[in-house]
Amino acid sequence: MKTINAVYLSVAIGEVAIMVLLLLRIAAGPTISDRIVALNAMSTQAAIAVLFFAAFANRAIYCDVALWLGSFSYLGAIVWSRYLERELL
Amino acid sequence: MIEIVVIVLAAVGWAFSLSGAVGILRMPDVYCRIQCSSKMITMGALPVLIALVVGEGPVSVFGSRALLVAVLLLVVNPVASHALARAAYKTGVPMWPGAVADRVADRMRRRSRQ
Numbered sequence: 001m002k003t004i005n006a007v008y009l010s011v012a013i014g015e016v017a018i019m020v021l022l023l024l025r026i027a028a029g030p031t032i033s034d035r036i037v038a039l040n041a042m043s044t045q046a047a048i049a050v051l052f053f054a055a056f057a058n059r060a061i062y063c064d065v066a067l068w069l070g071s072f073s074y075l076g077a078i079v080w081s082r083y084l085e086r087e088l089l
Numbered sequence: 090m091i092e093i094v095v096i097v098l099a100a101v102g103w104a105f106s107l108s109g110a111v112g113i114l115r116m117p118d119v120y121c122r123i124q125c126s127s128k129m130i131t132m133g134a135l136p137v138l139i140a141l142v143v144g145e146g147p148v149s150v151f152g153s154r155a156l157l158v159a160v161l162l163l164v165v166n167p168v169a170s171h172a173l174a175r176a177a178y179k180t181g182v183p184m185w186p187g188a189v190a191d192r193v194a195d196r197m198r199r200r201s202r203q
Contacts, residue, residue, distance in 0.1 A: 033177040077169035081176035
């Protein structure tokens with residue numbers, strides 16, 4: 001294994017470890033807003049982890065998963081905040 | 090040489106992401122947590138993505154996608170943080186008791202007095 005591939009894999013594993021820390025906040029958050037904040041940060045970390053795993057495994061098709069996660073976490077945050085504010089649904 | 094730059098950028102980004110996650114765990118109320126999560130993207134996610142751009146080159150398959158995700162996060166993250174903070178304030182999430190200023194409540198009080 002080349003050095004740079006080992007760096008990519010360790011970055012992916014490190015981001016997953018940070019996601020575990022954020023999962024604690026999702027479990028313990030007092031209000032629903034705390035959970036949404038932690039979920040938003042977690043999906044960004046997931047996008048980075050997927051992108052680095054794609055570079056490690058040399059699969060170009062995983063990059064689209066990262067793009068999807070990066071853009072739809074934003075849409076999820078907007079939809080959740082609208083739901084909290086104006087009682088959609 | 091490229092490996093050293095990639096390792097330094099990834100280590101800086103990972104350290105900032107870790108401190109942001111610890112801040113989300115430890116901060117007292119939801120507004121401080123929103124601040125931590127937005128710092129986590131600006132200083133934590135962008136150096137990691139720039140590390141991938143440096144390692145693979147900006148016109149390669151992975152580098153171009155990393156650049157696209159970086160620009161997307163940089164544009165989109167303040168809007169999401171702002172909307173979340175506004176929704177949290179409007180639904181009446183309480184502030185930390187040690188908070189010293191609430192400008193929105195001040196403005197509402199002044200407007201109702203007029």
